[in-house]
Amino acid sequence: MNRKMKLPFAVSVILVVIGILVLYSINQQWNGNAIAVNNPVINKVKSDKKSLDLKSIIHETEKSVVQIEGQSEKSTVTGSGFLYNNKGDIITNAHVVNDADAIYVKTANAHTYPAAVIGVGKEIDIAVVRVPQLAGQNPLSIAEESNVEIGDEVIALGSPHGFQNTVTLGIISGMARNFTVDGFAYNNVYQISAQITHGNSGGPLINRENGKVVGINSVGTEDGTIGFSIPMNQVIDKVTKWSKKAVNSQLDFANADDIISDSAPSDLKKNAEYLADYFFESITIRDYVTAYSLLGSKMQSSSSYSDFRNKYIHIIDLDYSLKSKVTEDNHVKITADVTVETKPDDKHKPKEKKRKYVLTVGSENNQLKLLNISKTTK
Incomplete structure (x- = not known):
């Protein structure tokens, strides 16, 4: 190699070495220094450990009770x-x-x-x-492990005195209670402050914090102030x-033909009012799938789920009262006076409107359905 070529080659080597040293120095600076982010839009994500919304727990549980x-x-x-x-x-x-x-x-x-x-x-x-x-x-989510403690908040659901899906709130007020009633032994059961009375038997006891079933409501005192619930972990196996x-x-099933045919007008009226109440409750909780499932086949064929949802999606709250009567064709006409609070938009604040709904409830395939819904604005 002649002298003219040695000089450029040496310079190239020196430049490469310098470049490596510079890159190494920059890398060490990046690893050693924290990067400040001044964008206020970026926030650290924190886990939400709050309890589930009470109204949502109750509504979702009711579907399976x-x-x-x-x-x-x-x-x-x-x-x-x-x-x-x-x-x-x-x-x-x-x-x-x-x-x-x-x-x-x-x-x-x-x-x-x-x-x-x-x-x-x-x-x-x-x-x-x-x-x-x-x-x-x-199905409901079952808490198979027993981690209940005194003072834990609980929700008891059932049908006391025939009033379907009645909810009572309370706490675990005692543990490991033992007694016998009508030949059944209740060992190590929960004592609860939620009211338990006739018709509640067999309903679920729900953990307020996570919405899981922790017990089966079974016995209550005569005054209804104290209840007892069998822990799920005792019976799950x-x-x-x-x-x-x-x-x-x-299996030996009862006759399905006797379900609707023997219903008295008073029972039909009560069941129809319950269906209307469940419809409005589902709209309030924004459970449009359940509300849509209550419609009869003709209503569903004339209105898609998407169209149905768009009719009610602007509602953020409602109050209502029901009046009903049984018609000659064995349907029930229910008049509902409803106060609706609607969602605000860019130009308007939330508004309350008075509306009247007329719901027709009747039997379809031996089951009660909402056969028609008409609406007027007062």
């Missing part, structure tokens, strides 16, 4: 229950269905189905009935065993 009627020649026993799995299996109390010749289950949307017992306890007051028509429906063994073709 049922009223149970155990009918015999001597009497009819009314109780409650809740969906345990996607087979249509419902947990309730043994004393609700023990002496029944026929069992019927009424769901939150006022549908009634025949049920069959797939398991019943002899010493523990627990039973499971199956309704095939409810297979595939969303037995319930699961019954469910796995049951075969629908071997």
